[in-house]
Amino acid sequence: MILALAGGVGGARLARGLAAALAPEALTIIVNTGDDFEHLGLHVSPDIDTVMYTLAGLNNRQQGWGLAGESWAFMSALRRLGGATWFQLGDQDLATHVERTWRLKTQPLSAVTAEFCARLNVRHRVVPMTDDPVRTLVDTDEGRLAFQDYFVRRQSAPRFRAISLAGIEAARPHSALAAALADPALAAIVICPSNPVLSIRPILALPGITELLRRRRAPVVAVSPFIGGQAIKGPAAKIMHELGLPVSPAGLASFYGDLLDGLVIDRADAALAEGLAGPAIMATNTLMRDDADQERLARETLHFASRLHPMRRQPTPDEDIGRTRGLPIRPRPQIHSR
Amino acid sequence: MILALAGGVGGARLARGLAAALAPEALTIIVNTGDDFEHLGLHVSPDIDTVMYTLAGLNNRQQGWGLAGESWAFMSALRRLGGATWFQLGDQDLATHVERTWRLKTQPLSAVTAEFCARLNVRHRVVPMTDDPVRTLVDTDEGRLAFQDYFVRRQSAPRFRAISLAGIEAARPHSALAAALADPALAAIVICPSNPVLSIRPILALPGITELLRRRRAPVVAVSPFIGGQAIKGPAAKIMHELGLPVSPAGLASFYGDLLDGLVIDRADAALAEGLAGPAIMATNTLMRDDADQERLARETLHFASRLHPMRRQPTPDEDIGRTRGLPIRPRPQIHSR
Helix, strand or coil: CCEEEEEEHHHHHHHHHHHCCCCCEEEEEEEEECCCCCCCCCCHHHHHHHHHHHHCCEEEECCCCEEEECCCCCHHHHHHCCCCCCCCCCHHHHHHHHCCCCCCCCCCCCHHHHHHHHHHCCCEEEEECCCCEEEEEEEECCCEEEEEHHHHHHHCCCCCEEEEEEEECCECHHHHHHHHHHHHCEEEEEECCCCCHHHHHHHHHHHHHHHHCCCCCCEEECCCCCCCECCCCCCCCHHHCCCCCCCCHHHHHHHHHCCCCCCEHHHHCCCHHHHCCCEEEEECCCCCCCCCHHHHHHHHHHHHHHHCCCCCCCCCCCCCCCCCCCCCCCCCCCCCCC | CEEEEEEHHHHHHHHHHHHHCCCHHHEEEECCCCCCEEECCCCCCCCCHHHHHHHCCCCCCCCCCCCCCCCCCHHHHHHHHCCCCCCCCCCCHHHHHHHHHHHCCCCCCHHHHHHHHHHHHCCCCCEEEEEEEECEEEEECEEEEEHHHHHCCCCCCCEEEEEEEECCCCEEEEEHHHHHHHHHCCEEEECCCCCHHHHHHHHHCCCHHHHHHHHHCEEEEHHHHECEEECCCCCCHHHHHHHCCCCCHHHHHHHHHHCCCEEEHHHHHHHHHHCCCCCCCECCCCCCHHHHHHHHHHHHHHHHCCCCCCCCCCCCCCCCCCCCCCCCCCCCCCCCCC
């Protein structure tokens, strides 16, 4: 059994690769809900939708988000009425938001997600990290911004300082997440190449998850979202830089701390990882341009993970993921290039 | 000043004709909200939208309801997700429902309507009959049905018995309606050719309106929605029949009772109105196929009204519009054919 943690576009692509490589019962994909928000009274779950649409093969590959063959008659009519147009809602995509908002009156988000996935022939399990509301707030040099204000309206321009996760203390991790982490059959935990700070951190920050991960019996392998000091998509590199972390394997190893047993990086970054203490490293081609790339990277990541064992150690009380900046010195096999 | 009472398609067409004939400040159109409903969590105001779209010149003339050039990507996507598809929501039309629902969290329906009209360049005043919730329930031989269940889902098939107007006792008529009725400058009250039972009755049933109308100083003129024993659109004829009323000028005169000073009928029905006691009659071509028809019928109706005076009499306490079946014997000028 494989547990994948995913956010938006990059995470969705690797999730599709994992789904191509694994049977439905062998994969659980836990998706960030920190960037969920209410827009025009509709509940929008951007990361769930990106993962769901991508696994269904309905995603817009050029754009990265949204549906292929999307139309925009709603947005034109909304503009004509003087409505808010800073967040793009395609005509087809809107059905997801309207129907989800409607069903959320009587069902938890995970149930709605499961039903939508079934209708879209997504056979692997896609699970929101929690059914409780968690809202990522971004602390910037211009003050605290709601996630979509920062990410979409301001195009991630303000200087990033930290995230605050409203509701995180009261949020119960979805039972599928806790169950997967406790499952003796769990073979690996794959952190997909999503934004570490905005997409993965909220999942790790759910109550009890860091603790469960520290007691893991399966290795954690992250796939780097960076190639050559750049993020493939989105503001991840800018944010790492603004956090004082290098946009490199060392930066990711530092960010994830001793949560990481293995790190998959692009060949372009192999030199940067030479002699890096901490996680085992595998360098390969991490750019996912098509289905074949996704499946190949997924299979390589799974194979890499199968050769790792989690470091077992007792957590110290004052440790916390994301605050840990010093790299723990752990002699690990360095696995370069396949 | 002219006050028009309108429901859906037929009412909207005459309202557009009146708007073509009158300056913006000389016309107030009061629209039925009894068939408003919540669908998928969205507030839908079918009659307001039909009037607004028609006055804006955006309506679909073939279909009767909705917007011209509408697309249906939302509905296709909703069907794919297993959502309810019995009520058609076009992609453009949906912007009205989403944005209205959103604004209704902080504004009354009349304010939202006014803002939408301004954005759509509708310069004449379109006012919901009330800002309070009124919901038309249809009592049928199959029991009580919510309006849209009866009208759309069941295609008006069950035998009609009566309407119940949930919320009507507590509903305050919009101040524009009461103000227009009290306005010394009011020259006529035009009942548009909408369904008398489903569209006009809810307006007349608002607290105090029958009383205000009985004290009117301006004549009430209705334009018949029937031609040759048929409704031009919708179930009005079927409902009249099921109420035991003839689908004719006499049936309308009976339904509206002594509320009516004048009745505009189609030439095809002129013979049926011969010798009819009650309202003055004008027979003309009432079928509105295009803008020219609408404006001509509106101007003829206004001219007809200008020659009438309201019958003044004291209401008796047990009288009620719609219950009054006997035709009051009132000697009135019979104005046939223009």
